[in-house]
Amino acid sequence: MAWHPFRNFGLKVAALGLGSLLWFTVTGERVERKVTRVPIYYRNVPPSLEITDQPDSVDVSVRGRYTDISRLQDIAVTADLGASGPGANVLPLRVDQVTVPRYVEVVQIDPGTVTVWLERSDAMSVPVRPNVDGEPAPGFRVKEVLVEPARVTIVGPQSRLKPTTVAVTERISIEGRSGPTFEQVVTVGVGDAQLRLQEPMTARVTVVIEPEPLERAFDDRPIGLGNLAAGREAVADPATVTVVLHGQPGALEAVDPERILAHVDLAGLGLGVHTLEVRVNPPPGLEVAAIAPATVTVRIR
Secondary structure: OOOOOOOOHHHHHHHHHHHHHHHHHHHHOEEEEEEEEEEEEEEOOOOOEEEEEOOOEEEEEEEEEHHHHHOOOOOEEEEEOOOOOOEEEEEEOOHHHEEOOOOOEEEEEEOOEEEEEEEEEEEEEEEEEEEEEOOOOOOEEEEEEEEEOOEEEEEEEHHHOOOOOOEEEEEEEOOOOOOOEEEEEEEEEOOOOOOEEOOOOEEEEEEEEEEOOEEEEEEEEEEEEEOOOOOOOEEEEOOEEEEEEEEOHHHHHOOOHHHOOEEEEOOOOOOEEEEEEOEEOOOOOOEEEEEEOOEEEEEEO
8 A cells, every 4th residue: 555644634733733732731731749758958056966856858749830840859858957955946847948949839848847856965985896707717716806096086965975885896807817916997986876976087906816725734743832830740632733724835835844833821720631722823824724633631740
Protein backbone atom coordinates (compact mmCIF):
# COMPACT_ATOMS: atom_id res chain seq x y z
CA MET A 1 0.00 0.00 0.00
CA ALA A 2 1.36 3.40 -0.94
CA TRP A 3 2.14 5.85 1.85
CA HIS A 4 0.40 9.23 1.54
CA PRO A 5 1.86 11.50 4.24
CA PHE A 6 -0.34 14.43 3.26
CA ARG A 7 -3.64 12.53 3.24
CA ASN A 8 -6.01 14.05 5.81
CA PHE A 9 -3.38 16.71 6.45
CA GLY A 10 -5.88 19.05 8.07
CA LEU A 11 -7.00 16.47 10.59
CA LYS A 12 -3.41 15.71 11.54
CA VAL A 13 -2.64 19.37 12.09
CA ALA A 14 -5.77 19.74 14.21
CA ALA A 15 -4.82 16.71 16.33
CA LEU A 16 -1.33 18.07 16.88
CA GLY A 17 -2.73 21.39 17.91
CA LEU A 18 -5.18 19.85 20.36
CA GLY A 19 -2.39 17.71 21.88
CA SER A 20 -0.13 20.73 22.31
CA LEU A 21 -2.96 22.72 23.86
CA LEU A 22 -3.67 19.88 26.29
CA TRP A 23 0.03 19.61 27.25
CA PHE A 24 0.32 23.32 27.90
CA THR A 25 -2.92 23.25 29.88
CA VAL A 26 -1.72 20.40 32.11
CA THR A 27 1.78 21.71 32.65
CA GLY A 28 0.59 25.25 33.27
CA GLU A 29 -2.06 24.24 35.75
CA ARG A 30 -1.44 25.29 39.35
CA VAL A 31 -1.42 22.35 41.74
CA GLU A 32 -0.91 21.86 45.46
CA ARG A 33 1.32 19.17 46.97
CA LYS A 34 2.40 18.14 50.48
CA VAL A 35 6.13 17.49 50.85
CA THR A 36 6.82 15.23 53.84
CA ARG A 37 9.88 15.08 56.08
CA VAL A 38 11.31 18.44 55.04
CA PRO A 39 14.54 18.91 57.05
CA ILE A 40 14.85 21.70 59.63
CA TYR A 41 18.15 23.53 59.99
CA TYR A 42 18.82 25.46 63.20
CA ARG A 43 21.01 28.55 63.18
CA ASN A 44 22.29 31.14 65.66
CA VAL A 45 22.55 28.78 68.64
CA PRO A 46 23.42 31.11 71.57
CA PRO A 47 27.01 30.93 72.84
CA SER A 48 27.62 28.45 75.67
CA LEU A 49 24.38 26.55 74.84
CA GLU A 50 23.89 23.18 73.14
CA ILE A 51 20.88 21.63 71.39
CA THR A 52 19.93 18.45 73.26
CA ASP A 53 16.58 17.60 71.67
CA GLN A 54 14.82 18.90 68.58
CA PRO A 55 12.51 17.86 65.73
CA ASP A 56 14.42 17.00 62.56
CA SER A 57 11.68 17.59 60.00
CA VAL A 58 8.17 18.87 59.27
CA ASP A 59 5.65 18.56 56.42
CA VAL A 60 5.29 21.50 54.03
CA SER A 61 2.38 22.16 51.62
CA VAL A 62 3.36 24.06 48.45
CA ARG A 63 1.49 25.40 45.42
CA GLY A 64 2.68 26.20 41.93
CA ARG A 65 2.71 25.18 38.29
CA TYR A 66 2.77 21.45 37.71
CA THR A 67 6.19 21.64 36.03
CA ASP A 68 7.70 23.57 38.94
CA ILE A 69 6.16 21.32 41.61
CA SER A 70 7.18 18.09 39.86
CA ARG A 71 10.83 19.21 39.79
CA LEU A 72 10.85 20.50 43.36
CA GLN A 73 13.89 19.48 45.42
CA ASP A 74 16.28 20.83 48.05
CA ILE A 75 13.40 22.25 50.07
CA ALA A 76 14.30 23.05 53.71
CA VAL A 77 13.16 25.02 56.75
CA THR A 78 15.51 27.30 58.69
CA ALA A 79 14.74 28.06 62.35
CA ASP A 80 16.49 30.86 64.25
CA LEU A 81 17.55 30.17 67.87
CA GLY A 82 19.15 33.56 68.45
CA ALA A 83 16.64 34.60 71.14
CA SER A 84 16.43 31.19 72.85
CA GLY A 85 17.64 30.22 76.32
CA PRO A 86 18.26 27.10 78.43
CA GLY A 87 15.35 24.67 78.64
CA ALA A 88 12.38 24.24 76.29
CA ASN A 89 12.00 26.81 73.51
CA VAL A 90 8.80 26.82 71.41
CA LEU A 91 9.55 28.25 67.97
CA PRO A 92 6.79 29.26 65.53
CA LEU A 93 7.54 28.32 61.92
CA ARG A 94 6.61 30.83 59.20
CA VAL A 95 6.23 30.16 55.49
CA ASP A 96 9.01 32.63 54.72
CA GLN A 97 11.44 30.34 56.58
CA VAL A 98 11.03 27.68 53.89
CA THR A 99 13.57 27.63 51.07
CA VAL A 100 11.78 27.02 47.74
CA PRO A 101 12.19 28.27 44.16
CA ARG A 102 10.75 31.74 43.52
CA TYR A 103 7.78 30.44 41.50
CA VAL A 104 6.64 28.05 44.22
CA GLU A 105 4.33 29.25 46.99
CA VAL A 106 4.50 27.83 50.52
CA VAL A 107 0.94 27.30 51.74
CA GLN A 108 1.36 25.65 55.16
CA ILE A 109 3.85 24.08 57.59
CA ASP A 110 2.71 21.15 59.70
CA PRO A 111 3.23 21.40 62.64
CA GLY A 112 3.36 25.15 62.86
CA THR A 113 5.64 25.16 65.93
CA VAL A 114 8.57 23.06 67.14
CA THR A 115 10.05 22.66 70.63
CA VAL A 116 13.82 22.82 70.90
CA TRP A 117 15.63 21.97 74.14
CA LEU A 118 18.84 23.83 74.94
CA GLU A 119 21.35 23.13 77.71
CA ARG A 120 24.48 24.85 78.92
CA SER A 121 27.71 23.62 77.36
CA ASP A 122 30.80 22.55 79.25
CA ALA A 123 34.21 20.93 78.65
CA MET A 124 35.91 17.98 80.33
CA SER A 125 39.20 16.10 80.04
CA VAL A 126 38.63 12.38 79.42
CA PRO A 127 40.89 9.37 78.85
CA VAL A 128 41.47 7.99 75.37
CA ARG A 129 40.60 4.29 75.06
CA PRO A 130 42.30 2.43 72.19
CA ASN A 131 39.91 0.26 70.18
CA VAL A 132 42.14 -2.80 69.64
CA ASP A 133 40.50 -5.68 67.78
CA GLY A 134 41.61 -9.21 66.94
CA GLU A 135 44.04 -11.74 68.41
CA PRO A 136 47.82 -12.02 67.94
CA ALA A 137 49.35 -15.04 66.24
CA PRO A 138 49.21 -18.32 68.18
CA GLY A 139 51.83 -18.37 70.94
CA PHE A 140 51.77 -14.58 71.38
CA ARG A 141 49.87 -12.19 73.61
CA VAL A 142 49.33 -8.43 74.05
CA LYS A 143 51.62 -7.26 76.83
CA GLU A 144 50.41 -3.65 76.94
CA VAL A 145 48.69 -0.96 74.88
CA LEU A 146 49.96 2.61 75.00
CA VAL A 147 48.19 5.67 73.59
CA GLU A 148 49.49 9.22 73.10
CA PRO A 149 47.88 11.56 74.01
CA ALA A 150 46.37 9.68 76.91
CA ARG A 151 43.65 12.33 77.47
CA VAL A 152 41.70 14.78 75.32
CA THR A 153 39.18 17.53 75.98
CA ILE A 154 35.58 17.07 74.87
CA VAL A 155 32.70 19.54 74.91
CA GLY A 156 28.93 19.18 74.97
CA PRO A 157 25.84 19.49 77.17
CA GLN A 158 26.65 19.39 80.88
CA SER A 159 24.30 16.46 81.53
CA ARG A 160 26.16 14.30 78.97
CA LEU A 161 29.59 14.84 80.53
CA LYS A 162 29.93 12.04 83.08
CA PRO A 163 32.86 10.56 85.03
CA THR A 164 32.58 7.41 82.90
CA THR A 165 32.80 9.27 79.58
CA VAL A 166 35.76 8.31 77.40
CA ALA A 167 37.07 9.10 73.94
CA VAL A 168 37.79 6.16 71.66
CA THR A 169 40.10 5.60 68.73
CA GLU A 170 39.10 4.10 65.44
CA ARG A 171 39.51 0.33 65.15
CA ILE A 172 43.04 -1.08 65.20
CA SER A 173 43.42 -4.69 64.06
CA ILE A 174 46.20 -6.87 65.50
CA GLU A 175 44.84 -10.08 64.01
CA GLY A 176 47.67 -12.58 63.45
CA ARG A 177 50.48 -10.22 64.48
CA SER A 178 53.53 -11.60 66.28
CA GLY A 179 55.17 -8.39 67.46
CA PRO A 180 57.26 -7.17 69.00
CA THR A 181 55.41 -3.84 68.62
CA PHE A 182 52.78 -2.43 66.32
CA GLU A 183 52.13 1.31 65.96
CA GLN A 184 49.34 3.14 64.19
CA VAL A 185 48.13 6.76 64.07
CA VAL A 186 44.32 6.83 64.23
CA THR A 187 41.53 9.34 64.63
CA VAL A 188 39.84 9.92 67.99
CA GLY A 189 36.11 10.39 68.52
CA VAL A 190 33.32 10.20 71.07
CA GLY A 191 30.57 7.59 71.01
CA ASP A 192 27.89 10.02 72.22
CA ALA A 193 26.56 11.99 69.25
CA GLN A 194 25.91 15.03 71.48
CA LEU A 195 29.58 15.26 72.48
CA ARG A 196 32.57 16.22 70.36
CA LEU A 197 36.28 16.84 70.65
CA GLN A 198 37.28 20.40 71.45
CA GLU A 199 39.47 20.18 68.36
CA PRO A 200 40.07 17.40 65.80
CA MET A 201 42.61 14.95 67.17
CA THR A 202 44.64 11.89 66.22
CA ALA A 203 46.43 9.52 68.56
CA ARG A 204 49.42 7.22 68.26
CA VAL A 205 48.59 3.75 69.56
CA THR A 206 51.42 1.33 70.35
CA VAL A 207 50.58 -2.33 70.93
CA VAL A 208 53.39 -4.34 72.55
CA ILE A 209 53.16 -8.03 71.57
CA GLU A 210 55.28 -10.73 73.17
CA PRO A 211 55.47 -14.54 73.19
CA GLU A 212 53.09 -16.24 75.58
CA PRO A 213 54.79 -16.83 78.94
CA LEU A 214 55.81 -20.38 79.79
CA GLU A 215 56.32 -22.20 83.05
CA ARG A 216 59.34 -24.13 84.26
CA ALA A 217 59.54 -26.31 87.36
CA PHE A 218 62.62 -26.47 89.56
CA ASP A 219 62.52 -29.60 91.75
CA ASP A 220 64.19 -30.33 95.10
CA ARG A 221 65.02 -26.77 96.01
CA PRO A 222 66.30 -26.76 99.64
CA ILE A 223 64.48 -24.62 102.18
CA GLY A 224 66.55 -22.03 104.01
CA LEU A 225 65.67 -21.33 107.67
CA GLY A 226 66.01 -17.60 108.25
CA ASN A 227 66.22 -15.58 111.49
CA LEU A 228 66.60 -18.58 113.79
CA ALA A 229 67.29 -17.48 117.38
CA ALA A 230 70.87 -18.03 118.60
CA GLY A 231 71.55 -21.33 120.34
CA ARG A 232 68.59 -23.14 118.77
CA GLU A 233 68.21 -25.73 116.07
CA ALA A 234 65.46 -26.11 113.46
CA VAL A 235 64.45 -28.79 111.00
CA ALA A 236 61.98 -28.37 108.11
CA ASP A 237 59.72 -31.19 106.93
CA PRO A 238 59.91 -31.60 104.02
CA ALA A 239 63.38 -30.15 103.54
CA THR A 240 62.88 -29.33 99.86
CA VAL A 241 60.10 -27.94 97.62
CA THR A 242 59.31 -27.66 93.91
CA VAL A 243 59.25 -24.09 92.59
CA VAL A 244 57.39 -23.25 89.34
CA LEU A 245 58.40 -20.00 87.65
CA HIS A 246 56.35 -18.15 85.03
CA GLY A 247 57.85 -15.91 82.35
CA GLN A 248 59.21 -15.48 78.85
CA PRO A 249 60.93 -18.51 77.28
CA GLY A 250 64.34 -16.88 76.98
CA ALA A 251 64.37 -15.72 80.58
CA LEU A 252 63.29 -19.14 81.86
CA GLU A 253 65.95 -20.95 79.90
CA ALA A 254 68.66 -18.70 81.34
CA VAL A 255 67.79 -19.44 85.00
CA ASP A 256 70.42 -21.35 87.00
CA PRO A 257 68.47 -23.75 89.28
CA GLU A 258 70.99 -23.13 92.06
CA ARG A 259 69.82 -19.51 92.18
CA ILE A 260 66.26 -20.51 93.07
CA LEU A 261 66.25 -20.09 96.84
CA ALA A 262 63.28 -21.08 98.99
CA HIS A 263 63.05 -19.99 102.62
CA VAL A 264 60.87 -19.67 105.71
CA ASP A 265 61.08 -16.90 108.30
CA LEU A 266 61.60 -18.03 111.91
CA ALA A 267 61.80 -14.55 113.43
CA GLY A 268 60.17 -14.40 116.87
CA LEU A 269 59.29 -18.10 116.97
CA GLY A 270 59.95 -20.14 120.11
CA LEU A 271 60.43 -23.82 120.79
CA GLY A 272 57.94 -26.23 119.27
CA VAL A 273 56.37 -27.15 115.96
CA HIS A 274 55.29 -24.46 113.52
CA THR A 275 53.55 -24.53 110.11
CA LEU A 276 55.10 -21.85 107.94
CA GLU A 277 54.59 -20.47 104.43
CA VAL A 278 57.44 -21.04 101.98
CA ARG A 279 58.64 -18.00 100.09
CA VAL A 280 60.77 -17.57 96.97
CA ASN A 281 62.34 -14.43 95.55
CA PRO A 282 62.22 -15.01 91.76
CA PRO A 283 64.89 -13.75 89.36
CA PRO A 284 64.18 -10.38 87.68
CA GLY A 285 61.48 -10.58 85.01
CA LEU A 286 59.99 -13.84 86.29
CA GLU A 287 57.11 -14.64 88.60
CA VAL A 288 56.46 -17.48 91.02
CA ALA A 289 53.56 -19.51 89.62
CA ALA A 290 53.50 -22.17 92.36
CA ILE A 291 55.41 -23.66 95.31
CA ALA A 292 54.75 -27.27 96.26
CA PRO A 293 54.16 -27.73 99.07
CA ALA A 294 53.18 -24.15 99.86
CA THR A 295 53.77 -24.68 103.61
CA VAL A 296 56.15 -26.84 105.63
CA THR A 297 56.40 -27.96 109.24
CA VAL A 298 59.37 -26.59 111.16
CA ARG A 299 60.43 -28.04 114.54
CA ILE A 300 62.52 -25.66 116.72
CA ARG A 301 64.42 -27.09 119.72
